[in-house]
Amino acid sequence: MELTWKASVERELERQGTRLEVLEYSASPMEAPLSGYHQPLSRPARWRQLAVHVGQGSAVLESGALQYLRGDLEMDTVSASGGGGGGLGGFLRGAVTAAATGEGMYKTAFKGRGVLYTEPTRLHLLLGELTGEDLIVDDGAFVACVGDITVGRHVNQGFAQMVGSGEGRVQPKLSGQGLFALQSPVPPEEFQVLDLRGDTLKVDGNLVVAYTGGLQFSVERSARGLLGSGKTGEGFVQAYRGTGRVWLAPTLPLHAGPLG
Incomplete structure:
Protein backbone atom coordinates (compact mmCIF):
# COMPACT_ATOMS: atom_id res chain seq x y z
CA MET A 1 0.00 0.00 0.00
CA GLU A 31 -6.05 4.65 -1.52
CA ALA A 32 -9.43 4.52 0.19
CA PRO A 33 -10.14 1.24 2.06
CA LEU A 34 -12.01 -1.43 0.10
CA SER A 35 -15.62 -1.70 1.17
CA GLY A 36 -16.35 -4.88 3.12
CA TYR A 37 -12.69 -5.82 3.68
CA HIS A 38 -10.64 -5.49 6.82
CA GLN A 39 -7.29 -3.94 5.96
CA PRO A 40 -4.78 -3.99 8.80
CA LEU A 41 -2.39 -1.08 8.49
CA SER A 42 1.03 -0.84 10.06
CA ARG A 43 1.98 2.84 9.93
CA PRO A 44 5.65 3.80 9.94
CA ALA A 45 7.01 5.94 12.78
CA PRO A 185 14.18 10.07 22.16
CA VAL A 186 11.78 11.13 24.94
CA PRO A 187 8.59 13.10 24.07
CA PRO A 188 8.36 16.56 25.65
CA GLU A 189 5.31 15.49 27.67
CA GLU A 190 7.44 12.96 29.55
CA PHE A 191 10.11 15.43 30.66
CA GLN A 192 10.10 16.76 34.19
CA VAL A 193 11.38 20.34 34.48
CA LEU A 194 12.54 20.45 38.09
CA ASP A 195 12.83 23.86 39.75
CA LEU A 196 15.54 23.57 42.41
CA ARG A 197 15.76 26.26 45.10
CA GLY A 198 18.76 25.63 47.32
CA ASP A 199 18.07 21.94 46.82
CA THR A 200 20.01 18.81 45.86
CA LEU A 201 19.15 16.40 43.05
CA LYS A 202 20.99 13.09 42.56
CA VAL A 203 20.46 11.07 39.40
CA ASP A 204 21.52 7.51 38.61
CA GLY A 205 22.02 7.41 34.86
CA ASN A 206 22.33 9.91 32.01
CA LEU A 207 18.73 11.16 32.30
CA VAL A 208 19.40 14.93 32.31
CA VAL A 209 19.29 16.61 28.89
CA ALA A 210 19.99 20.16 30.16
CA TYR A 211 20.38 22.26 33.30
CA THR A 212 20.84 25.96 34.03
CA GLY A 213 24.30 27.27 34.77
CA GLY A 214 23.52 28.44 38.30
CA LEU A 215 23.57 24.84 39.51
CA GLN A 216 26.71 23.19 40.81
CA PHE A 217 27.31 19.84 39.14
CA SER A 218 29.43 17.00 40.48
CA VAL A 219 29.82 13.25 40.08
CA GLU A 220 29.81 11.49 43.43
CA ARG A 221 30.48 8.01 44.66
CA SER A 222 27.50 6.23 46.17
CA ALA A 223 27.23 3.12 48.27
CA ARG A 224 26.84 0.09 46.02
CA GLY A 225 23.17 -0.65 45.56
CA LEU A 226 22.05 2.61 47.18
CA LEU A 227 20.72 4.08 43.91
CA GLY A 228 20.00 1.25 41.49
CA SER A 229 22.90 -0.20 39.55
CA GLY A 230 25.11 2.87 39.26
CA LYS A 231 24.45 3.50 35.56
CA THR A 232 26.65 6.60 35.46
CA GLY A 233 29.68 4.48 36.26
CA GLU A 234 30.47 1.85 38.86
CA GLY A 235 29.07 3.30 42.09
CA PHE A 236 28.68 6.91 40.84
CA VAL A 237 25.71 9.30 40.63
CA GLN A 238 25.29 12.77 39.13
CA ALA A 239 24.54 15.50 41.68
CA TYR A 240 23.06 18.97 41.06
CA ARG A 241 23.02 21.52 43.87
CA GLY A 242 21.80 25.09 44.22
CA THR A 243 19.11 27.10 42.48
CA GLY A 244 18.08 26.50 38.89
CA ARG A 245 16.21 24.20 36.55
CA VAL A 246 16.87 20.65 35.38
CA TRP A 247 15.28 18.93 32.35
CA LEU A 248 14.98 15.30 33.50
CA ALA A 249 13.74 12.35 31.40
CA PRO A 250 12.86 9.51 33.81
CA THR A 251 11.32 7.43 30.98
CA LEU A 252 14.48 7.42 28.84
CA PRO A 253 15.18 3.68 29.48
CA LEU A 254 11.75 2.90 27.99
CA HIS A 255 12.76 4.52 24.69
CA ALA A 256 15.91 2.49 24.16
CA GLY A 257 16.88 1.87 20.56
CA PRO A 258 18.48 3.77 17.67
CA LEU A 259 16.60 6.79 16.36
CA GLY A 260 17.62 9.56 13.98
Whole structure:
Protein backbone atom coordinates (compact mmCIF):
# COMPACT_ATOMS: atom_id res chain seq x y z
CA MET A 1 0.00 0.00 0.00
CA GLU A 2 1.35 3.41 -0.97
CA LEU A 3 1.52 6.06 1.72
CA THR A 4 1.65 9.83 1.64
CA TRP A 5 3.26 11.96 4.34
CA LYS A 6 1.20 14.81 5.72
CA ALA A 7 2.66 17.59 7.89
CA SER A 8 1.01 19.31 10.83
CA VAL A 9 2.32 21.76 13.44
CA GLU A 10 2.85 19.68 16.59
CA ARG A 11 3.86 22.61 18.83
CA GLU A 12 5.32 26.10 18.56
CA LEU A 13 6.97 28.77 20.71
CA GLU A 14 7.16 32.49 19.87
CA ARG A 15 9.04 35.43 21.37
CA GLN A 16 9.64 38.97 20.07
CA GLY A 17 9.54 38.33 16.34
CA THR A 18 11.13 34.87 16.42
CA ARG A 19 9.32 31.53 16.38
CA LEU A 20 10.11 27.82 16.55
CA GLU A 21 7.69 25.31 15.04
CA VAL A 22 7.82 21.52 15.27
CA LEU A 23 6.33 19.98 12.12
CA GLU A 24 5.25 16.36 12.48
CA TYR A 25 4.89 14.10 9.43
CA SER A 26 2.48 11.15 9.66
CA ALA A 27 1.84 8.54 6.97
CA SER A 28 -1.64 7.98 5.52
CA PRO A 29 -2.72 5.48 2.82
CA MET A 30 -3.21 7.02 -0.62
CA GLU A 31 -6.05 4.65 -1.52
CA ALA A 32 -9.43 4.52 0.19
CA PRO A 33 -10.14 1.24 2.06
CA LEU A 34 -12.01 -1.43 0.10
CA SER A 35 -15.62 -1.70 1.17
CA GLY A 36 -16.35 -4.88 3.12
CA TYR A 37 -12.69 -5.82 3.68
CA HIS A 38 -10.64 -5.49 6.82
CA GLN A 39 -7.29 -3.94 5.96
CA PRO A 40 -4.78 -3.99 8.80
CA LEU A 41 -2.39 -1.08 8.49
CA SER A 42 1.03 -0.84 10.06
CA ARG A 43 1.98 2.84 9.93
CA PRO A 44 5.65 3.80 9.94
CA ALA A 45 7.01 5.94 12.78
CA ARG A 46 6.39 9.67 12.58
CA TRP A 47 9.08 12.13 11.55
CA ARG A 48 9.64 15.64 12.89
CA GLN A 49 11.19 18.76 11.43
CA LEU A 50 12.06 22.08 13.06
CA ALA A 51 11.13 25.37 11.40
CA VAL A 52 13.11 28.35 12.73
CA HIS A 53 11.49 31.71 11.93
CA VAL A 54 14.16 34.43 12.09
CA GLY A 55 12.78 37.97 12.38
CA GLN A 56 15.14 39.61 14.85
CA GLY A 57 18.66 38.83 15.95
CA SER A 58 20.27 35.70 14.56
CA ALA A 59 20.00 31.93 14.57
CA VAL A 60 22.51 29.12 15.12
CA LEU A 61 22.01 25.52 13.95
CA GLU A 62 23.96 22.40 14.73
CA SER A 63 26.33 21.71 11.85
CA GLY A 64 24.63 19.61 9.19
CA ALA A 65 21.13 20.19 10.59
CA LEU A 66 19.92 22.50 7.77
CA GLN A 67 17.79 21.01 5.00
CA TYR A 68 16.66 24.21 3.25
CA LEU A 69 15.83 27.86 3.93
CA ARG A 70 13.56 30.59 2.61
CA GLY A 71 14.13 34.32 2.79
CA ASP A 72 16.97 36.82 2.92
CA LEU A 73 19.35 34.96 5.22
CA GLU A 74 23.14 35.09 5.21
CA MET A 75 24.88 31.90 6.28
CA ASP A 76 28.31 31.21 7.68
CA THR A 77 30.07 28.34 9.41
CA VAL A 78 31.53 29.52 12.69
CA SER A 79 34.39 27.58 14.24
CA ALA A 80 35.02 27.02 17.90
CA SER A 81 37.70 29.70 17.85
CA GLY A 82 35.19 32.25 16.61
CA GLY A 83 36.56 32.46 13.10
CA GLY A 84 34.44 31.81 10.07
CA GLY A 85 33.88 32.76 6.48
CA GLY A 86 33.47 36.33 5.37
CA GLY A 87 29.80 36.07 4.41
CA LEU A 88 28.50 37.63 7.62
CA GLY A 89 31.13 40.33 7.91
CA GLY A 90 32.15 39.26 11.38
CA PHE A 91 28.63 38.75 12.74
CA LEU A 92 28.62 36.19 15.55
CA ARG A 93 32.40 36.21 15.68
CA GLY A 94 33.20 34.54 18.97
CA ALA A 95 29.64 33.26 19.36
CA VAL A 96 31.00 29.72 19.41
CA THR A 97 34.01 29.71 21.70
CA ALA A 98 36.98 27.35 21.74
CA ALA A 99 36.76 23.98 23.42
CA ALA A 100 39.34 23.14 26.05
CA THR A 101 40.43 20.11 24.03
CA GLY A 102 41.41 22.32 21.11
CA GLU A 103 38.98 20.48 18.81
CA GLY A 104 36.52 22.50 16.72
CA MET A 105 32.87 22.85 17.64
CA TYR A 106 31.36 23.97 14.35
CA LYS A 107 27.89 25.50 14.13
CA THR A 108 26.09 27.20 11.27
CA ALA A 109 25.11 30.84 11.89
CA PHE A 110 22.40 32.82 10.10
CA LYS A 111 21.37 36.47 10.07
CA GLY A 112 18.53 38.25 8.32
CA ARG A 113 14.85 37.42 7.86
CA GLY A 114 13.45 34.09 6.79
CA VAL A 115 12.73 30.52 7.78
CA LEU A 116 15.21 27.67 8.33
CA TYR A 117 14.12 24.03 8.05
CA THR A 118 16.13 21.22 9.63
CA GLU A 119 16.56 17.67 8.38
CA PRO A 120 13.62 15.43 9.45
CA THR A 121 14.30 13.17 12.41
CA ARG A 122 12.42 10.53 14.39
CA LEU A 123 13.71 12.07 17.59
CA HIS A 124 11.42 14.37 19.55
CA LEU A 125 12.07 18.12 19.66
CA LEU A 126 11.96 19.98 22.97
CA LEU A 127 11.37 23.76 22.80
CA GLY A 128 12.37 26.24 25.51
CA GLU A 129 13.19 29.86 26.27
CA LEU A 130 16.23 31.53 27.81
CA THR A 131 15.71 34.78 29.72
CA GLY A 132 19.30 35.73 30.49
CA GLU A 133 20.63 32.60 32.16
CA ASP A 134 23.06 29.93 30.91
CA LEU A 135 21.93 26.48 29.82
CA ILE A 136 24.31 23.48 29.84
CA VAL A 137 23.19 20.97 27.21
CA ASP A 138 23.91 17.25 26.98
CA ASP A 139 26.15 16.04 24.14
CA GLY A 140 24.21 15.64 20.88
CA ALA A 141 21.03 17.29 22.21
CA PHE A 142 21.48 20.80 20.73
CA VAL A 143 19.59 21.48 17.49
CA ALA A 144 19.07 25.24 17.13
CA CYS A 145 18.60 28.58 18.85
CA VAL A 146 17.29 31.94 17.70
CA GLY A 147 17.37 35.44 19.19
CA ASP A 148 20.16 36.98 21.23
CA ILE A 149 21.79 33.70 22.29
CA THR A 150 25.50 32.91 22.33
CA VAL A 151 26.55 29.29 21.75
CA GLY A 152 29.68 28.49 23.71
CA ARG A 153 31.18 25.60 25.59
CA HIS A 154 31.18 24.40 29.18
CA VAL A 155 33.98 22.23 30.53
CA ASN A 156 32.39 19.86 33.00
CA GLN A 157 35.05 18.86 35.50
CA GLY A 158 32.69 16.53 37.31
CA PHE A 159 33.29 13.80 34.77
CA ALA A 160 37.05 14.29 35.04
CA GLN A 161 36.76 13.60 38.75
CA MET A 162 34.80 10.43 38.02
CA VAL A 163 37.41 8.91 35.69
CA GLY A 164 40.42 10.37 37.46
CA SER A 165 41.40 12.44 34.43
CA GLY A 166 42.66 16.00 34.28
CA GLU A 167 40.39 16.79 31.31
CA GLY A 168 36.73 17.62 31.66
CA ARG A 169 33.81 16.80 29.42
CA VAL A 170 33.03 19.61 26.96
CA GLN A 171 29.33 20.39 26.51
CA PRO A 172 27.44 23.10 24.60
CA LYS A 173 26.45 26.16 26.66
CA LEU A 174 23.69 28.56 25.59
CA SER A 175 23.72 32.07 27.07
CA GLY A 176 21.44 35.07 26.61
CA GLN A 177 17.81 35.61 25.62
CA GLY A 178 15.84 33.77 22.98
CA LEU A 179 14.41 30.40 22.02
CA PHE A 180 16.15 27.03 21.74
CA ALA A 181 15.39 23.52 20.50
CA LEU A 182 16.86 20.27 21.81
CA GLN A 183 16.37 16.70 20.59
CA SER A 184 15.74 13.53 22.57
CA PRO A 185 14.18 10.07 22.16
CA VAL A 186 11.78 11.13 24.94
CA PRO A 187 8.59 13.10 24.07
CA PRO A 188 8.36 16.56 25.65
CA GLU A 189 5.31 15.49 27.67
CA GLU A 190 7.44 12.96 29.55
CA PHE A 191 10.11 15.43 30.66
CA GLN A 192 10.10 16.76 34.19
CA VAL A 193 11.38 20.34 34.48
CA LEU A 194 12.54 20.45 38.09
CA ASP A 195 12.83 23.86 39.75
CA LEU A 196 15.54 23.57 42.41
CA ARG A 197 15.76 26.26 45.10
CA GLY A 198 18.76 25.63 47.32
CA ASP A 199 18.07 21.94 46.82
CA THR A 200 20.01 18.81 45.86
CA LEU A 201 19.15 16.40 43.05
CA LYS A 202 20.99 13.09 42.56
CA VAL A 203 20.46 11.07 39.40
CA ASP A 204 21.52 7.51 38.61
CA GLY A 205 22.02 7.41 34.86
CA ASN A 206 22.33 9.91 32.01
CA LEU A 207 18.73 11.16 32.30
CA VAL A 208 19.40 14.93 32.31
CA VAL A 209 19.29 16.61 28.89
CA ALA A 210 19.99 20.16 30.16
CA TYR A 211 20.38 22.26 33.30
CA THR A 212 20.84 25.96 34.03
CA GLY A 213 24.30 27.27 34.77
CA GLY A 214 23.52 28.44 38.30
CA LEU A 215 23.57 24.84 39.51
CA GLN A 216 26.71 23.19 40.81
CA PHE A 217 27.31 19.84 39.14
CA SER A 218 29.43 17.00 40.48
CA VAL A 219 29.82 13.25 40.08
CA GLU A 220 29.81 11.49 43.43
CA ARG A 221 30.48 8.01 44.66
CA SER A 222 27.50 6.23 46.17
CA ALA A 223 27.23 3.12 48.27
CA ARG A 224 26.84 0.09 46.02
CA GLY A 225 23.17 -0.65 45.56
CA LEU A 226 22.05 2.61 47.18
CA LEU A 227 20.72 4.08 43.91
CA GLY A 228 20.00 1.25 41.49
CA SER A 229 22.90 -0.20 39.55
CA GLY A 230 25.11 2.87 39.26
CA LYS A 231 24.45 3.50 35.56
CA THR A 232 26.65 6.60 35.46
CA GLY A 233 29.68 4.48 36.26
CA GLU A 234 30.47 1.85 38.86
CA GLY A 235 29.07 3.30 42.09
CA PHE A 236 28.68 6.91 40.84
CA VAL A 237 25.71 9.30 40.63
CA GLN A 238 25.29 12.77 39.13
CA ALA A 239 24.54 15.50 41.68
CA TYR A 240 23.06 18.97 41.06
CA ARG A 241 23.02 21.52 43.87
CA GLY A 242 21.80 25.09 44.22
CA THR A 243 19.11 27.10 42.48
CA GLY A 244 18.08 26.50 38.89
CA ARG A 245 16.21 24.20 36.55
CA VAL A 246 16.87 20.65 35.38
CA TRP A 247 15.28 18.93 32.35
CA LEU A 248 14.98 15.30 33.50
CA ALA A 249 13.74 12.35 31.40
CA PRO A 250 12.86 9.51 33.81
CA THR A 251 11.32 7.43 30.98
CA LEU A 252 14.48 7.42 28.84
CA PRO A 253 15.18 3.68 29.48
CA LEU A 254 11.75 2.90 27.99
CA HIS A 255 12.76 4.52 24.69
CA ALA A 256 15.91 2.49 24.16
CA GLY A 257 16.88 1.87 20.56
CA PRO A 258 18.48 3.77 17.67
CA LEU A 259 16.60 6.79 16.36
CA GLY A 260 17.62 9.56 13.98
